[in-house]
Amino acid sequence: MTSPSEHMREALSLAKKGLLTTRPNPMVGCVITLDNKVIGRGWHQKAGEGHAEVNAIQNVFENLGSSAESALENSEMFVTLEPCSTTGRTPPCSESIKRYGIKKVYIASEDISQDGFAKKEKDIEIIEGLLRDEARALNRGFFSRLEKNRPFITAKMAVGLDGGIALNSGKSKWITSEISRKDVHKLRASNEAILTGTGTILKDNPSLTSRDSGYDINDVKQPLRVVIDRNNYLNGEENIFSSKAETLVFTTKHSKIKSKSSEICIMSKNDLADLNNIMSYLAEEKSINTLMVESGSILLDALLAQELIDELILYHAPKLLGKDRNTFSKFGQNNQKLSTIGFTIGDMENLGEDLKITLTPK
Numbered sequence: 220m221t222s223p224s225e226h227m228r229e230a231l232s233l234a235k236k237g238l239l240t241t242r243p244n245p246m247v248g249c250v251i252t253l254d255n256k257v258i259g260r261g262w263h264q265k266a267g268e269g270h271a272e273v274n275a276i277q278n279v280f281e282n283l284g285s286s287a288e289s290a291l292e293n294s295e296m297f298v299t300l301e302p303c304s305t306t307g308r309t310p311p312c313s314e315s316i317k318r319y320g321i322k323k324v325y326i327a328s329e330d331i332s333q334d335g336f337a338k339k340e341k342d343i344e345i346i347e348g349l350l351r352d353e354a355r356a357l358n359r360g361f362f363s364r365l366e367k368n369r370p371f372i373t374a375k376m377a378v379g380l381d382g383g384i385a386l387n388s389g390k391s392k393w394i395t396s397e398i399s400r401k402d403v404h405k406l407r408a409s410n411e412a413i414l415t416g417t418g419t420i421l422k423d424n425p426s427l428t429s430r431d432s433g434y435d436i437n438d439v440k441q442p443l444r445v446v447i448d449r450n451n452y453l454n455g456e457e458n459i460f461s462s463k464a465e466t467l468v469f470t471t472k473h474s475k476i477k478s479k480s481s482e483i484c485i486m487s488k489n490d491l492a493d494l495n496n497i498m499s500y501l502a503e504e505k506s507i508n509t510l511m512v513e514s515g516s517i518l519l520d521a522l523l524a525q526e527l528i529d530e531l532i533l534y535h536a537p538k539l540l541g542k543d544r545n546t547f548s549k550f551g552q553n554n555q556k557l558s559t560i561g562f563t564i565g566d567m568e569n570l571g572e573d574l575k576i577t578l579t580p581k
């Protein structure tokens with residue numbers, strides 16, 4: 220006998236198929252069972268297209284044909300996010316659930332952007348919170364945007380044994396191995412935007428696109444490249460302005476950048492100093508759920524000081540960079556309020572000769 224948790228776990232696996240394609244919508248999966256056997260499966264594939272519940276109902280019709288309606292009346296639904304009850308680009312899922320007389324619905328995580336399916340539908344038995352933590356973790360970006368008005372922020376840093384992140388001379392561009400760099404491209408593809416500072420642009424001139432990520436190229440949407448240029452240093456010729464992806468520049472005055480794929484957002488110096496303003500702009504104006512930071516230590520320190528890093532991923536290479544190194548963290552110099560910052564170690568993974576460590580600030 221398959222347990223409700225196992226059915227919900229399958230719904231979560233289905234949801235994950237939408238990792239690259241549902242943005243800015245959440246990933247959602249749905250399983251429909253009759254007498255504990257799965258009769259329909261669905262997931263949300265693309266924003267603006269069918270939701271997981273509707274796709275799973277459709278799948279019941281594909282599987283059972285003329286007996287689908289009577290099967291649905293006696294079925295149970297397992298859905299990873301509270302069904303929508305408002306009309307967006309598609310009709311509300313709550314209507315489909317009621318129309319087909321589904322009597323019992325298991326929901327993993329609530330959705331505060333909806334007006335309370337769980338509270339409103341008195342004729343349906345609703346069981347909330349099954350595998351809630353897993354479901355919230357899956358859509359951590361969506362929940363962050365909704366509940367904190369900012370994206371979920373992941374900082375990436377490649378670092379040597381002596382804390383070196385680059386050579387000041389600009390030599391030795393790669394610290395980590397090819398397999399780690401490939402992993403970074405995967406990380407870029409799974410984030411909706413990448414933030415960096417002018418220090419990195421002027422020293423490394425990166426293009427910050429996702430290439431060779433291992434994902435299906437048709438599914439990869441290039442992340443929005445975001446740079447904070449408070450002193451108008453950039454001239455639009457840098458690789459970050461290539462036409463391969465869009466770029467958003469936060470600056471303080473009218474800019475000389477003329478690139479067609481870029482957009483300029485002007486804010487006062489004071490407003491730019493509070494990085495929360497940038498984060499809420501990305502959430503509200505650009506619907507960005509997930510942001511990756513690929514900057515040097517100056518911008519990263521500022522983000523840490525403002526408690527804006529949710530996760531730090533270190534690619535630790537067995538290499539010493541020596542005296543000419545630029546170091547990972549210098550926060551004492553520009554953030555008096557910080558003395559030390561503690562982290563909790565999550566995952567550790569060997570990537571070739573490097574170690575990938577995922578950390579959460581305490």
Ligand SMILES: NC(=O)c1ccc[n+]([C@@H]2O[C@H](COP(=O)([O-])OP(=O)(O)OC[C@H]3O[C@@H](n4cnc5c(N)ncnc54)[C@H](OP(=O)(O)O)[C@@H]3O)[C@@H](O)[C@H]2O)c1
Pocket residue numbers: 375376377378383384385386394415416417418419420422423447448449450451452491492493494513514515516517518519521545
């Ligand atoms: N190992 C790695 O994974 C990795 C990744 C990226 C970069 N790097 C290395 O990092 C080095 C560059 O580091 P960096 O620290 O000089 O540059 P950075 O952190 O990339 O950029 C720093 C600049 O960001 C701007 N900025 C915008 N908002 C800010 C704020 N609220 N607080 C502080 N600064 C803000 C400032 O310039 P304005 O005042 O002009 O706006 C500042 O000078 C390069 O050598 C690069 O190779 C290494």
